[in-house]
Amino acid sequence: MSVPYYSPMSFWLMPNEEFNEWRAQNDLPLLREFFIARLPRFKDWLDEFGIDAELFCRIVPTGALFTGSGRKLLAREEIACEKHSFFRLRKMTRGQFEQRCRELGQAVPPVLEFEPYFDWAKKRLGRERYFRLDASNDSRIDNFIFNRWTQHKIPEKSRASLLGDFETLKLGGVTLNERIYLGGRNLDFADLDHLVVKDRWHGPGAVEINYSSCRHMVFAETLLHHFEFRQCDMDRLTCQKSDLHNFKFVECTGKQPEFSDSRLSKVSFLKGTLFPDFTACEMEDITYKPRRGRSPAAVSDEYRRLRSAAQGAGKRFEASKYYYLERKFERRSLASPYAENPALFPVGGNSGRLPDVAARWWKGEISGAQALKDAGEIFLFRLRVWTSPKLMPRALGFKLRCLGALLEEIVWGYGERPLRIFATALCLIAFYAAVYYFYASELSMDPSQATRLVNSIYLSVITFTTVGYGDITPKTEHMKLICATEALFGCFTMGLVVAGFSNKSRY
Template sequence: MAKTYEELQKEIDEKFEHENEEKYLAILAKTNPTIDELWLLPEERFQEWRSKNDYPRLIQSFNENKPNFLRWKNEFGLTDEELASCRFSEFLRQADFKPTETCLYYMEQTFDGKKRKIVAHADLSKKPAMFPKQGEAYITIKTFLSYEDWCHKHKLKFDLFNITQRQAPEHKMERVWLDTGFELLKMGGSRPPINGFGVLLRGKHLDFVNVCGLELTGTIYSGQEGNLNFSYCAVDNLKCNNLKESPGPFFFNCTLENLSIENSTINSWSFWQCDLQGDIKDSKLQNVRIYGGTFNPYIKETKFTNVTATHQGTRHEYFGQAYILLKKAYYDQGDDDLAGEYYIREKEYEREKSKGWNYFTKSLSYYYWGYGKKPQYVIYFAIATIIICAGLYLTNPSNIHPVKQEKSILDMLYFSTVTFTTLGYGDMSPMGWLRLVALTEAFSGALTIGFLVAGFSRSKY
């Protein structure tokens, strides 16, 4: 019986792992392996090397230069050894899409007889195991707030990823330093390895790494070892040329300056609070998610499909340009509904940033007619105004001429409608203080009809 694609892939990977075990051990013994050697390491081995050789120096640089980092560590009793025992960024990242004080859990996981430390978003020790046959079990060691959430709670700025120095920028051997003097681990200027099936051979979760000049080309699939994820990384000069499939990397709080995507299909990529600048030409972007940050590439001959952007739940100071870009992209490709949606998001973002009278007028424009893109709101306003005014007239029928005539609710709805539409047949007329109500209703009616016509005739953004 012929083996499936998945079985063949697993068999090849297991054989590769067995044949390269001695090579892995040799790399782990080095304090300064080459870029190719670091890419060769499987995820677990890679984290093992970093926990021993890289994370301790990074954490020490924060200890010496970031007083708030020390305060956070001391508040939750976190040690340097614990921070270096698993992916360091998991201790730092915002715990949820909403700016809450969500606890994280530092845990010991047992799986297939092996123990390792992890950071979880839930207390897994209180949940049923998903893989009981593999002996899956969890022990909670500590709970804590992520450093980003802790900074938000104390109204402090996140200060651990500030790039202040570069050497040989835009060259494949570019070097990058943080403001603490720590040089980010260099893993850029190359292509990640793939196997004979085009499957990413060494998927990794990279944090505080310099991958400037990384190249993604051809057909790449994500396999059982995972895809590429980046947190607090310098991913500048990322080049995607003729990339037909992609492993759908997640970029969290990264710099992506001078990005170059050409003749490629970018599928299921996510950017969370990243600084992205560059060029995207002759490509397709589909199922791409943009959360906060700066998203301002030059777009040419590129098709957008289910590309979404939002700043809700993020903590970034500026995001309006992303809405403008998506508004224009969808309008240029003839998708007026989505273009209108991002026009409204652009205006809503501006309203959030405004104050006082400016905030009031923008709020009025939104609720009255959705900044001109939801003229149906005007119809709702007109109907509500007619009904409310009819109710006022009905409570004071003696102030409606002719006085002696009995007036039903239908009569008052009729009178309110002809007043709102400024028809003024003259068979009924207000007296006393109801004249002010009728005057106000007629004025709002005249404005409403004008806004209604303008709303349905607008096509430009």
């Protein structure tokens, strides 16, 4: 099933609502039939919330029916005339919306409350919500994915297929110059590959794009604001000499994106694999939240790139924050180095992680039998590594480096959290003071209850700071060793204080 090819530029030259009307009458009915055929109990969901064929095609954006969790509210919005009537998402409850209409002196339009399909399926269907990726692939998923492209190297002829079978409406392969408005268009479930957005003015209003193929998309010498891409495929996204303000890339995938010579403000990369290289960019308020289950080594590398970009832009505070997170995920990668360093552990088998297997089973992606099989393979892989005279020292080296990095994080936050050193010092002083308190008989101080606590704290402080007045001294050999270890810890901690605060000025 596919949407016939039409000239993409003819769609962009349409007014927004005329374009949405065309989709409601042409390609969205085909998309609805495809979903009924492919998605588990999709027809039951439509019937439960009273979403008929006409209403399905008039919800803008269409992706609102699938994204998010909890109940949502859609309200009808009349545009110009009755035939241009669409339902748009309202980020409020039904009561709040009705109250707002009364305050504005407006009649309350027809509204629809519903639960997004994927959230509904997760609650109602459990493990039965998964469906096959395509007819030739036994992999099972519970979300949309673009996984087939034809003539992808020819911008004018390339086509993107949803779930391998449905060729979506082609809107890419063209260049959008000034005064082509983007806001308000229903750009969900579309083929936006090789779309080039140029020049400065593309209209007011926010732009929301869900579940579309946006490979090789280019922003060139343009000014854009309030864009949100959600669960889009964005391979080789390029931004050149542009100003992007208030952009969100949520759960998007993509390789080798590049941002260069651009100004970025309030740009977020959330829970996806899309993360660009930044070259000569001015950046302000960049947010990155890695996807759960993503490789710690990959996340560490992405924070490294953010840190380098922040340093290049002179953002010292941000560079410090990103360096801390870079080291934190680097430490996590050391805890399970097998998958990240296959050449160092060439024993064959499943080098994955048990928590990942447990998470996949809990989500319902794999059966209990498959989870047990995967866990057994991982256990055998680790057993072969740790019983090999050649590989065991390598694995032990990674574990020791991980332990060292963990201590470094706790004590002083890799030099980026110097105030932690004082907390560490207070803990050490309190610990040694407790030792002196309970073993006061082995010290040359008054063991009476009245002064023992004060003297123990006093001795711990002057020993830790290596002042050593000599008025209280150890009387036994093992107490001398205890005092010596506290002095060593004190010297080391004072050195960290100097290094930590010096480190803060390196950016």
